[in-house]
Amino acid sequence: MANNLNIEVSPLARVEGHGDLIINVKDKKIEKLMFRIPESPRFFEAMLVGRKHDEPSHITSRICGICSVAHTCASIKATEKAMGIKPSQQTIKLRKLIYHHENVQSNVLHVYFLAAPDFFGVGSVIPLIETHPEVVNIALRVKKMANDMVRIIGGRAVHPIRTVAGGFTKLPTEEEMIKMKEMLEACYPDLEKSLEILRTLKIPEFERKTEYISISDTSDYALYDGNIKSTDGWEIDDQNYLDKINEKVVQHSTAKHCWASRDAFMVGALARFNNNHDKLTDNAKKYTEELGLVAPCYNTFMNNIAQFVEIVHSVDDSIRLIDEILEDGLDEGKAMADIKPGAGRGVGVVEAPRGLLIHDYTYNDKGRVEKANMIIPTGMNYANIEKDMHALVSTILDKSEDEIRLACEMLIRAYDPCISCSTHFLKVKLINK
Amino acid sequence: MLYKVLDKGVYRDFVKALISEYEFIGPKKKDKSEHDFVLIKDISELDTNYMRTTIPPAKKILFPPNEQLVAYELGENINVRSVVESSKKILFGINAWDINGMNFLDEFFTTDFIDENYISKRKKLIVIGMDSEPTETNFSPSIGAEYAKDGFDIYLTELKNRYFVRIATPKGNEILEKYTKVNDAIAEDFKEYNKYMDNYRMKFKMSVDIKSFYDDFESIYDNGDFWKKIAKDCYSCGSCNLVCPTCFCFNVKDDIELNLKNGKKIREWDSCMIPEYGLVAGGHNFRPDKENRLKKRYRCKLKTFIDKFGKYACVGCGRCIEACLAKINIAEDINLVKKEVSI
């Protein structure tokens, strides 16, 4: 039982990037709770200034290696909007396809490699190789499938090459499309097996109602394109994100905090599920039922489950997309749209694996970037993480220090925070009280 | 050599039959500027009306850019064995100079020591030749390589309503008999064929004065300024070597798996134009300058094998000229050597 508690976890492992967590409890009261990101600032917004229209997608891809496809797509969409470039339907379908598989590979990495060890009570995936080889092997197979999909469509798994403003520099061949379909179909047994394993896991009980924001579309379980939608009942066009989403530097805290209708909101798989669950494929819906994921869900820990359900959805939907593309026939003529570099402003909004991602560029009349702003998912979740943590810690103060530490780490990990995306996180100044 | 004619009306069925019966490698359009020789599954993919290919078709199949030579397992006893790939293939639509390039490689890989990795693939390769359009940089008539007199099983030359068929091997004859119907060529056919060849030879725009190169080259060999000027823009990028139908240099690498048990030796195309080529252990480099390396390449292409096989290691295809971003031009340089010596 902890009256006074001093937890410091640094660096917080198994989140992609680096984060530190500091909790001070005195007389059973939380005095200080801080989740900070000492990752060094990257200055991407500055780097973009003056760049030609074909460069931002390559540059911003380097914001984050884990969600480089998301950054690439958000960037391309912003540029295309700004210059009135109209990619073909074929391009959009292929983008959706590559998009699915970055999401799958990222979700696999998170669910199986980063979060699973907590549930199995081991320190990391390495002992898991000994204790639960079947989990590791499934993870490696599904991850390879997803990476190979990205490799085939994008040219490589990290920082894709072929996806550019206007379309694709090179299309996959018909044989490759067929091969991809086979690869997708081959992974169903592994999904089934995963379901059995996941069903046995005990997801911590925890609830805190908050606002969930994601993009949303009338026909798709939106990842690549859609309006911005909130569980608090509003929906706006993605170009107008500034109408609802606010960013500010909070003195006492550590990063630019974001808020919309309330003081904090959550983005990511759970937000997408809460907003768009009815667009999941029937098969994926079956998995949600089996795993007890019901919308609206306010348990942050269920984010892991939502991520898994998305894997199933992405596999189903990819097969549909491939069938459609094959039916229409791949057309080199539609690979690239016409581009006339010029002035304009455009906003590209997508769902990165970790949630809403916004790129906002203004080009001058020479077709060079004049101003750029990017809002990344971990930045949006920041405030919500701290709020969740407050709520969680106050309910478990009677547990041992180790248990509290683990619970907190698991909670942060449930967000799958990709801190390397710190386009503009401030380094914390510790406030001595 | 047997001379026959094949009616255009049955040509497609003949090719279709070959595609369905064999592993069939033929030219397919790759992008707006090039074709590539790939596995053809349907006749609609085949496009024999091609001009440029980056990698020469025969080299691509018989001496691929990466090839495993040896496999081994380490342990109490070391088990080593050769790895030789060979499967029956048809190479369809290869042109005369590329056949001559292959003929060179055939001779090279069987001289001094027999290279099973090459020759076992060669033995199983059925070659059906066909003329293709020369590029502007092609100077094969000067070398005598615009016409293939051997190396193929069948050579098809497209005349007005028929193909003039030259059959060089019993295998070629067998295939024609089995999959189509040909007639003996008569005087009329020969006449038209001759006319065709005369016209075809007119299409080559570039010519080189190679006759006296053998001695001229030696006389200008030590003229440093001459070679420096020629090689000034060379990137040492090796493109000229890798696209050449007769270049055969390779490195051998040992590759062991992370389990430190299973390993292999692989060979990989190398280039005599990169600095590492002449580097030996201890750091001494026998050819540190790009002009030395360029001289070496020209020597190898145009002189060495005159002594050895009585032929050039160049068929005049012009690929190296097109591949060279520094615009180094073997044909112009041959003429330049002649000019420099005669003034």
Next chain:
Amino acid sequence: MNKPKVGVFGFTGCGGCQLEILNLEDQLLDLVNAIEIVHFTELVTEYSDTYEIALVEGSITTKHGVERIKKIGNIAKTIVAIGACAVTGGLNCLKNLYGPEKAKELVYGDKKDWIDSIEVKPIDAYVKVDYYARGCPPNRFEIVDIIRSLIVGRKPEIPNYPVCIECKRNGNTCVFELGITCMGPVSRAGCNSRCPNSVSGCEACRGVIDDPNVNAHKDLLSEYGLTVEDIMEGFNLYNACKGKTIEKRDK
């Protein structure tokens, strides 16, 4: 043979290099078997300060980073820089082009003084680097090859020839033929020419070869309508920190 103890460390970068290690898939289990991973924040919680080999991702951009990399330099026997950020400074160096103060201001406005940010440098500005796994992202097979070489006791072979060689081995149509410019003739191979494979010009993310023919390349690029600034911008994308060496070669 003893399993070497390996630490994987991240500095300022995108995490993609570490991800490429996880993306080894088929070889990952063998790798984890062949070495003992004692530090890898993206993957494992436990960490230790005894290791022989350090794989370091990212550039050094903060004072804190300088301290950390020096500490790693004191512990590790062998340091392998992985990825463009660690090797050349990579994209991060674009920041230097503005000067650190200006860059801070552009992004953080009046809060710029809160930021610990110094001139971006590759890690070999602070510690001796034994091997370089170049590229953005690095070639994961090259990382394995370096580790394997260290295990069997040979020097890893890192190509010092231009990308064109690999590009030709792959049978690509040169992108110049298609009207696209490419840094391949002066850039270091080892990536399996992955950009030209995708009909996209090489961006020199692995840096340039030891003796690039820069003048010839400037001539060539200007034939394709690029201005000197465009060309420098191209060279600089991943090599701004090493940019001076490129300019110096110019006559």
Next chain:
Amino acid sequence: MGFEEKVKKNKNTIYVPDIARITRIEYLSPTEKVFKIVFDDEEIKNKFEFKPGQFVELTVFGLGEAPFSIVSNPTNKDFFKLCIRNVGNISSALHRMVEGTKIGIRGPFGNGYFPCQKMKNHNVLLIAGGLGIAPLMSLIRYILHYREDYKEIMVVYGAVNPGSILFKNEIQYWSNRGDISLCLSVDNPDNKWTGEIGVCTKLIPRVDFPSNDTYITVCGPPIMYRYVIDELEKKKFKPENIYLSLERRMECGVGKCNHCHIGDKLVCVDGPVFNLWEIRNLKEAL
């Protein structure tokens, strides 16, 4: 049985090494060791024959292959020996090895070797610089084996310093024999050194063998050759009687990889030993 016959008989390719063991390792100097090598397979062992000047390709499994000259006497049939300087990947791996380790061997290679038959009934002058003594060792040992077939024999050997003189015991034994003259020289003497000082080329003018009755063999680092040849020419030795062993990068040893191409010849199949007449025609050789 030549390498090629063996390949055919075993239905192998020219790239497959035979397995052999390092049975003894002798320390010569801080950078050189001699490795005694025995084939695993009895038949291969019995049929392995080589001529002085020939070399083998040695595989260290997992690392790669490199060419090394054979230093032992061709009349020894049970084993052969290599003298290896620690300069790079393969050589340093060999230097770390213990007796009993298995390696791979291909060869012997080289159609150009020291013509020990032709040399019979003539004087023989052997000139070596540094590690260049290695390829000559095999020849010297052979000649001494059939000493009565040859006339005068002289070894001129230059090393960097007294510590880097290789095969000291054997040289000691030669000087005791009395039927072979020896000129040793070092660039950097220590205070115990009583012999010649400076590069070994300086010793050549003192050789008084008749120019038409002498065979000469030379092996050493690349820079040495030009000076040696100048001196030999001054003495009017015939170019066709002067034999030099060349080193080039080799990836295959069987005339395929072309890395050792000089002039119009390949060092691996046409050499590594060439006479001076041939070398004159090879422009780039020196």
